[in-house]
Amino acid sequence: MTASTTDVRKFEIVHDIKVKTYDIDFAGHVSNITYLRWFEDMRLKIFDQFFPLELFMNDGLLPIITESRVVYKKSVGLFDLPRGHMWIAGRGPASFQFEGELLVDGEITTRSWFTGLFIGKETMKPVRMPKLIIEKEKELMVDSNLVLGRDQKQVLIHLSPWDHLMKNYLRRYLRH
Secondary structure (H helix, E strand, C coil): CCCCCCCCCEEEEEEECCCCHHHECCCCCECHHHHHHHHHHHHHHHHHHHCCHHHHHHCCEEEEEEEEEEEECCCCCCCCCCEEEEEEEEECCCEEEEEEEEEECCEEEEEEEEEEEEEECCCCCEECCCHHHHHHHHHHHHHCCCCCCHHHHHHHHCCCHHHHHHHHHHHCCCCC
């Protein structure tokens, strides 16, 4: 079973990865930059599966990553068969948090956390969370028939420290 810092894995995807020879660095294991590419592939897979990126871009909304953190617990080699998991761990009024992990033979080798937001194509400034994501999140909760207890509700609406820091900054740029 995979370990997570969140109780609810919204929009989780699973991604089987084939390690290629060009993914290997001079030390004989997967290069750190390769992990970032794999995690980006998984974030894009979430968009492909749940909210097509093209719809946002056609509306002039561009998703960007504002913070990245990767913890390497165990190296991955050329003949390993990593399986990636990624999900949206949290969402604020304008930002969202992705969480991910790679496993080899059921053991977590790599953990990741990313914070992102959407910016307007014309202004290049942060905008509120697109309605499509909010609507899909509501559908997910109804479709999952989640019976939420008090503690779980707090997890779902909890703002991360990043959201609290960004709140004042975003107020200057967001229109009501």
